[in-house]
Amino acid sequence: MECSTPGSVAQCLNDVLARIDAARRKAGRPPGCVRLVAATKNVPPSRIEVAIEAGLSIVGENRVQEAMSKMAVLKDRPVRWHYIGQLQRRKVRSIMGLFELIHSVDSVELAEELDRRAIQPGAPQDVLLEVNVGGEATKAGFEPEGLLGAMPALAALPHIRIRGLMTVPPLSAEPEASRPHFRHLRRLAQAIAGLNLPRVSMQELSMGMSNDFEVAIEEGATMVRIGTAIFGARHA
Numbered sequence: 001m002e003c004s005t006p007g008s009v010a011q012c013l014n015d016v017l018a019r020i021d022a023a024r025r026k027a028g029r030p031p032g033c034v035r036l037v038a039a040t041k042n043v044p045p046s047r048i049e050v051a052i053e054a055g056l057s058i059v060g061e062n063r064v065q066e067a068m069s070k071m072a073v074l075k076d077r078p079v080r081w082h083y084i085g086q087l088q089r090r091k092v093r094s095i096m097g098l099f100e101l102i103h104s105v106d107s108v109e110l111a112e113e114l115d116r117r118a119i120q121p122g123a124p125q126d127v128l129l130e131v132n133v134g135g136e137a138t139k140a141g142f143e144p145e146g147l148l149g150a151m152p153a154l155a156a157l158p159h160i161r162i163r164g165l166m167t168v169p170p171l172s173a174e175p176e177a178s179r180p181h182f183r184h185l186r187r188l189a190q191a192i193a194g195l196n197l198p199r200v201s202m203q204e205l206s207m208g209m210s211n212d213f214e215v216a217i218e219e220g221a222t223m224v225r226i227g228t229a230i231f232g233a234r235h236a
C-alpha cells in the first residue's frame with residue numbers, strides 16, 4: 001500500500017497491526033505479547049496525531065531535540081514516548097524522566113551517565129541494551145561477545161532497570177537475512193537471564209523493522225519498531 005499520503009496513515013497502521021497479529025498467531029505466541037513502537041523520525045506531529053487517533057500507543061524517537069518539540073505539541077495525547085536513536089552522553093541530563101523506555105543504551109559509559117542523572121527519588125529509568133549483533137564497524141551497540149562480561153557492572157547501577165535487549169541487524173532487502181541475528185539476540189538474552197542479576201530482566205526483545213518485523217516476531221520480538229510501513233518513505 002502507498003503509505004506516504006496524509007490520508008493513508010490510519011489504513012497503513014491498521015495493516016501493520018494486522019500483520020503483527022498474523023505473525024504472532026503463526027508463531028503460536030499469546031495475544032498482546034508483541035507491541036508496536038512507531039518509529040517517527042522526520043514525521044511531523046500532525047501525522048503522528050492521526051496515527052494516535054487510529055490507535056497507536058507508543059512512539060519511538062531518534063533525536064532529543066525533535067522528540068522534545070513533538071512532545072510539546074502532543075502533550076495532551078494519550079501516547080507513550082520511547083527513545084530508539086543513538087543517545088549522546090551530554091544529552092542525557094535533558095531527557096531524564098521524559099521517556100518510558102530507552103531502547104538504545106550502547107555502552108557502559110552511557111548507562112553510568114543515565115544512572116548518575118536519574119531523577120531521585122523516583123522510579124528507575126527503564127532501558128534496553130543495544131547489541132551490535134552483526135558486528136558492523138559503523139554501528140553502535142555492545143559487542144555480543146563482551147556483553148555478558150559487562151553485565152555485572154551494568155546491574156550494579158541502582159537507578160536504571162535493564163528490561164531486555166535491542167538490535168538493528170545489518171541492512172538487507174531480504175527479511176530472512178535478519179533471522180540469524182534475531183535468533184542471536186534471543187539467545188544472548190537467555191544467557192543474561194541465566195546470570196540472575198539484580199534489576200535485570202530479559203522480558204523485552206526490541207527487534208524488527210518495516211522490512212523484517214514478521215521474522216522478528218517469529219524469533220521472539222516483544223517490540224517491533226516500524227516507520228516506513230506506517231508513514232511511508234522518509235524524505236530526510
Ligand SMILES: *Cc1c(COP(=O)(O)O)cnc(C)c1O
Nearest residue numbers: 039084209210225226227228229
Ligand atoms: C528508523 C528506525 C526504525 C524503523 O525503520 P523502518 O525501516 O522505517 O521501519 C527502527 N529502529 C530504529 C532504531 C530506527 O532508527
